[in-house]
Amino acid sequence: MDILEEIQKQFVSFSLKEKNIATYLLQKGNEIKNINITELAKITETSTSTITRFCKKINCENFVDMKIKISSIYQEESKSQGLNIFDNVYSFYDKVIKNTIKSMDREKIEEVVSLIKSAQRIFVYGVGSSGLTAIEITQRLLRMGLNVTSITDSHMMLINSSVATKKDLVIGISTSGHTKEVVNALRMSKKNHGTIVSITSLSNSAITQVSDISLTVYNSSFVDDQRFVNSQFAIVYLMDVISMMLLADEKLNYKMNRTIEVILKEKD
Incomplete structure (x- = not known):
């Protein structure tokens, strides 16, 4: 189970603020490599301490550890950026199917x-x-x-x-x-x-x-x-x-x- 699957598995048990973080990571995790913990707190309307606790909950040592794990997953998916609308829709469904399997x-x-x-x-x-x-x-x-x-x-x-x-x-x-x-x-x-x-x-x-x-x-x-x-x-x-x-x-x-x-x- 990779880190994104772990986030989805625990989603129901997260607090409202933690769900903001989880949703952002699941939807736009490919962007996390370019932001720091303070910027993520601002984007998700949370705090750095909430993010730190969130990292612990999903079995990461700290924010940097979480960032590395998520970035490694999105390395392949980043190649799909710039695709036309037909390819983007296909990419969407392809991801849903693969994760459902x-x-x-x-x-x-x-x-x-x-x-x-x-x-x-x-x-x-x-x-x-x-x-x-x-x-x-x-x-x-x-x-x-x-x-x-x-x-x-x-x-x-x-x-x-x-x-x-x-x-x-x-x-x-x-x-x-x-x-x-x-x-x-x-x-x-x-x-x-x-x-x-x-x-x-x-x-x-x-x-x-x-x-x-x-x-x-x-x-x-x-x-x-x-x-x-x-x-x-x-x-x-x-x-x-x-x-x-x-x-x-x-x-x-x-x-x-x-x-x-x-x-x-x-x-x-």
Whole structure:
């Protein structure tokens, strides 16, 4: 695990000021080689003492040690500066994918695939952009003949979670890991003995605390939050992986193909 991965892993536990430092380093760490600790404190609206404590938290001896470790990571990435907009977008997605692969736990993903295949009912919770992803996941699983419902309204989430049973699989999606509506609904589902799976970009966040299994992807805002890009991209990548693993099952693959045939005939 390199220093940037360590920062992402600990992000939830940082204070507000420390999160300012962490966000800057994750987004613009390539600039740190040109600034000193006083300049970083000014940029992040913190203090040199806060930065020093932050360095200790991420297992660096001091600011200089942190600066060297981060600069070494960004040496290769600095070559991408000056690229045109097409290459820049590609570079963005490439970084998100590579970091998501690093954070993926294959055994956990395989366990989730097994749970999806064996669940009597599947409910997928998400609001906002995560709600759109929940709908997409639901459409894919429906085409495989699975009993799945997406719920994107916070009121309906609570109603649904109150009737979840031990035979149900409940999947909650929250990039931040702290979406109140989703976390509360998952907590209620767990009280009713439903099996809880979460998909998030921050480990040790609120949503992971109420989950039986948590799948973690890379947070695209750690690359850059100034560009208009899909914040759900890493989750969609994970969704593609899970879909392909499910389609390795002959029965699910057959049902998917039958669904496609029916849709094509309807269009004719």
